[in-house]
Amino acid sequence: MLWLAAYLPVLPLEVFSRTLPVGGPLAVTVREGGFRILLCNDEATARGIRPGLAVGAAQALAAGLRLVARDVDAEWAALQRLAAWAGQFFMDLETAESALFYRPVGALGRVFMTIETTAFRMAA
Numbered sequence: 001m002l003w004l005a006a007y008l009p010v011l012p013l014e015v016f017s018r019t020l021p022v023g024g025p026l027a028v029t030v031r032e033g034g035f036r037i038l039l040c041n042d043e044a045t046a047r048g049i050r051p052g053l054a055v056g057a058a059q060a061l062a063a064g065l066r067l068v069a070r071d072v073d074a075e076w077a078a079l080q081r082l083a084a085w086a087g088q089f090f091m092d093l094e095t096a097e098s099a100l101f102y103r104p105v106g107a108l109g110r111v112f113m114t115i116e117t118t119a120f121r122m123a124a
Contacts, residue, residue, distance in 0.1 A: 008082075010039055011079070012038055012070050013040070015078050016028070016068055024043060024064055024065075025065045025066065026040065026043070026065070027044050027067055028040070029067050035055040036052055036055065037049055037050065037054075047061055047062035048062070049061060049065065
């Protein structure tokens with residue numbers, strides 16, 4: 001059986017896009033053997049911030065770095081809203097843990113596979 005999946009690896013960062021002002025370095029933190037950076041925006045990355053970096057080191061690298069704790073509940077709510085929207089296309093959509101939703105594609109999958117096959121032929 002074929003499955004269609006949407007993987008949203010920066011969802012923990014994107015859930016803050018509506019609630020925080022735009023601009024400036026921003027990082028999402030988690031507590032894993034101390035507080036560490038989980039994800040950061042492009043401005044923070046440009047200042048040397050990387051996932052896994054200790055929060056203290058990140059603050060030393062980027063003055064004005066905004067730190068927000070990961071909000072798993074907000075991520076789950078966003079994923080549920082996305083799944084509800086996608087439900088208009090798929091009747092039996094399922095959600096999985098960690099920013100992923102998936103479903104068996106059936107006939108719709110054959111349409112996507114035809115498009116993909118055509119694109120590969122055109123690129124060759």
